[in-house]
Amino acid sequence: MKQYRCKYIFLLLSLASCLSLQAEESAGKWTLKKCLDYALENNIQVKKSKITQLSGNEDYLQSKAELFPSLSAGISQGAVFYPSDGATSNKSYTGNYSLTANWTLFDGGSRRTAIKQSEIQNEINRLGVAQDENDIRISIIQTYMQVLYAYESVRINENTVEVSKAQRDRGEQLLAAGSISKADLAQLESQYSTDKHQLVVSQTSLENYKLQLKQLLELNITEEIRLDIPELGDADVMVPLPEKEVIYTTALAVMPEIESSRLNLDKAQLDIRKAKAAYLPSLSLNAGVGTGHLSGTDYSFGTQMWDRFNQSIGLTVSIPIFTNRSNKTALNKAKLAVISQELEQTDTEKQLLKTVEGIYLDATSSQHQYLSSKEQTQSLETSYELIEEQFNLGMKNTLELLTEKNNLKNAQQEVLQSKYMSIMSILLLDLYQNKPIQPEF
Numbered sequence: 001m002k003q004y005r006c007k008y009i010f011l012l013l014s015l016a017s018c019l020s021l022q023a024e025e026s027a028g029k030w031t032l033k034k035c036l037d038y039a040l041e042n043n044i045q046v047k048k049s050k051i052t053q054l055s056g057n058e059d060y061l062q063s064k065a066e067l068f069p070s071l072s073a074g075i076s077q078g079a080v081f082y083p084s085d086g087a088t089s090n091k092s093y094t095g096n097y098s099l100t101a102n103w104t105l106f107d108g109g110s111r112r113t114a115i116k117q118s119e120i121q122n123e124i125n126r127l128g129v130a131q132d133e134n135d136i137r138i139s140i141i142q143t144y145m146q147v148l149y150a151y152e153s154v155r156i157n158e159n160t161v162e163v164s165k166a167q168r169d170r171g172e173q174l175l176a177a178g179s180i181s182k183a184d185l186a187q188l189e190s191q192y193s194t195d196k197h198q199l200v201v202s203q204t205s206l207e208n209y210k211l212q213l214k215q216l217l218e219l220n221i222t223e224e225i226r227l228d229i230p231e232l233g234d235a236d237v238m239v240p241l242p243e244k245e246v247i248y249t250t251a252l253a254v255m256p257e258i259e260s261s262r263l264n265l266d267k268a269q270l271d272i273r274k275a276k277a278a279y280l281p282s283l284s285l286n287a288g289v290g291t292g293h294l295s296g297t298d299y300s301f302g303t304q305m306w307d308r309f310n311q312s313i314g315l316t317v318s319i320p321i322f323t324n325r326s327n328k329t330a331l332n333k334a335k336l337a338v339i340s341q342e343l344e345q346t347d348t349e350k351q352l353l354k355t356v357e358g359i360y361l362d363a364t365s366s367q368h369q370y371l372s373s374k375e376q377t378q379s380l381e382t383s384y385e386l387i388e389e390q391f392n393l394g395m396k397n398t399l400e401l402l403t404e405k406n407n408l409k410n411a412q413q414e415v416l417q418s419k420y421m422s423i424m425s426i427l428l429l430d431l432y433q434n435k436p437i438q439p440e441f
Helices: 004-029 032-042 042-067 110-177 182-215 244-254 256-277 302-308 326-392 400-434
Strands: 070-079 091-106 281-292 308-318
Touching: 032 042, 032 110, 032 308, 042 110, 042 182, 042 308, 110 182, 110 326, 182 400, 244 326, 244 400, 256 302, 256 308, 281 302, 326 400
Parallel strands: none
Antiparallel strands: 070 091, 091 281, 281 308
């Protein structure tokens, strides 16, 4: 009993150790969600957009500060030289000191309009960050799916090479037995070489896609990237899709570029208000205090500073009468800018429609192609197994065997391509509906 208990404890410890190693290995691999989170945190373009957003906030604070008076101080010191022999003193020193305040009381609402525009621009900048984040999400999803496709393509080519080698070896046995000719064996060897070349091509493609993903993640040259390959089946490919109109309507409501185009239109309409304000008079309040002194006189420094002390206050009204058409030009251009922005908004919405329709078509067609290709592959697998058996018995020639084998490989590649095209399209449609990434990723 004691020996049995020790074996049981040892088994549990071994199992726990294996699970711990698997957890550590999995933690070091890149899932799609990990790629997305890391890219959003480290992508340079996203960081630039965030800096632009912070800069825009400074502009907003500046526009609000324009409502308050400005205050400035001035100090000037000077020296005057008198070269004449009749002068009492050959030089004298002067000093002037002032404190001036200026407050614009009325400007036709131009400053308050500028504040509203700064608020809108702040929101546009925030949406710009969100749009850049969506762009990197799209790129990550597309590249990640390409890497997964390349992984499975390598597996197919590896299996194909193993089968080709076995067939070449079998061909040598058949040639020795006199069942096939040297030409048949040469075909098998040629096919074996071709399949090995295709394996190298698929491995190179995999490394290229991994490099693209690494660059999107802004990883250093010394950092390697290993993906956590998810097990994806029919349920992930054949996800039911909402109606295309529903997806587009949702995208119009949640995609940042749509809201950004609407806000740009609001901002352009405020430019019309600012242009109209330029036709109105402006009123400013000015106030100041000052004093000064001059050396070489009979008055002391303190007496001069007091005697020259002055206070001033005044109102300034500026009335635009003739401005060389600058106000009218500004107003007309502002109106044209509104029309241009309306067209830009329509174009943005149409571009979104075009994108959603394209992805939706890719998703539905890939799902249909996946089902048909999978069915075709199953039929070709059965047919290939029969032909291979007949070839081994000398009942089929090399050309028939290789033709069926290539047909099967092409069908497998079609299944693989439609599988990942469908999954990628589904993920992109989820993104355009602001849905979270599926848990298996």
